Amino acid sequence: MPEGHSVHRIARQFDRNYVGRVVAASSPQGRFVEGADVLSGRTATAVKAVGKQMFLEFDDDLWLRVHLGMYGAWDFSGEIEVDPTIASANGRMGQTNQRGTALETPILDGAGENSLTSIGAPRRARVHVRMSEQTTGLADDEDEWPPPVVGQVRLRLLTDVTCADLRGPTACQLQTPDEVAATIAKLGPDPLVDDITEGEERFTTVVRRKPTAIGQLLMDQTVVSGIGNVYRAEMLFRARQNPHTPGRDVSADVIRHLWRDWVQLLSIGVETGQMMTMDDLEPDAYRAAMANRDDRHWVYHRAGLPCRVCGTAIVVEEMATRKLYWCPYCQR
Template structure:
């Protein structure tokens, strides 16, 4: 399931290429015909993300709410502005040394994503990319309009850009009141609202509950955007046993969790990668950007030695989701 950084990146793509333009909306699959008819021809006014949900506002006070869920993805195609997303090898986003040196060659990760680019303004290019948890190039970038391939729930088009939505959990047209009700049920998102108020909301929500902190971090009513990867990595970075009841988490640790989420989310939005290891030298950072196996402390490392203490990383299920953790470092 895409975590919060991916949804914010998708919302920013819509802001750059669709907001301020009339949108042709259709439903090639046929499961969004009524909603498409309501939106078709309207100008897109705004695009925003809160946690794992995205909200597209259209003229006439109507909104499209999208939750990608486990299988959803957006395909973007056309002459669109694409982020120069990632600091170069000597300028790692979110770390103290950010010199911004440009790199001669791109680095592609194991999903085919270009994980290194020079810092700078967005650049306009003919592309066809898929944005879900992992972004990747797709063939037929020169064909316009792009062919409909597979089950496309909704297609949004301008004269230059196309966005195809596949496999979402939610794709619904809603009123401003319905959108506000959804947002009000969500926990704080570091990129939305007042930073100080967000931190207080998170700390209070954690410390009044007897539920395990490993469950609370996945509860979108407690905090927005955290999924399996960030949950495991944040708990390890905090040295916190995932079974600790929220009300037993010291206030300073709870605040540290929130501030770590603020930092990690920003890195994820800027780089497109859930980079949770810091302090890496240039070669190590390049390897981490190119491979998930070198990017995380504990996630997806069940049975392997802890990178810090050598203890075998454990894997268990917590509320039907995989949880990775080190029983020594997270006592």
């Protein structure tokens, strides 16, 4: 499932490439025809991400709400002006390390988690990208435009030079400003949207009154926004917290640590495009981790393998229908 960092990256791409431009909308799949007809010909005026949901505003106070869910992704093609806050010196997204030092050689993982062309559920890039003049120049004029529709595209948003195709979302709907406000009001704090200090207090207060296991609370979008299965497992390990402990029994210090860790990890995820959860790696180890997700996590997807700290076999179990990875010794 795409987690919060991916949705914030998507929103920044829409801000750079769509806001202020007239958009032609269509639904090649046929499941959002009426909504696309309403959007088509309007100007995108603003965009924001909260947790795992993106809200794209058009003129006349019309909003498009998109929740990628388990399998959704946006595929971008055409001229892409990259957000400089998440691009390295060579203009490609996902190539700066957690300390902001540009890497000389692009490092892209095989699943395309930090891909410029497809942001969301990991997949191989389907479409060709022509970087804008602000990055690496334009492709040949012979490129087909608009690009052909490939697969099941719920919504295509097209400007004169940029195309964004939405595939497999859980939600794709039009909302009024009041409906957007109501949707956001139900969500927990997001470190990139809410005041960090106020978010910490809100998160701590909610968790400390819940009898629900902390491993479930971190995935509850009404408690905290943006955390998915990978970040959940990694944050709990980094805090050495047993995932089964009821929220009300977790110390306030640990809860605050979890929030502050989320602030840090979300920032790294937006910058690099990857869920990098291991700290203080040597340069070679860091490059390996950027290229291969198996080298960038403490416990996630490591069932049966020895814990990187204590050597105990990492276990995997089901918690609220999702796989939970944890170390029974370090997190006892």
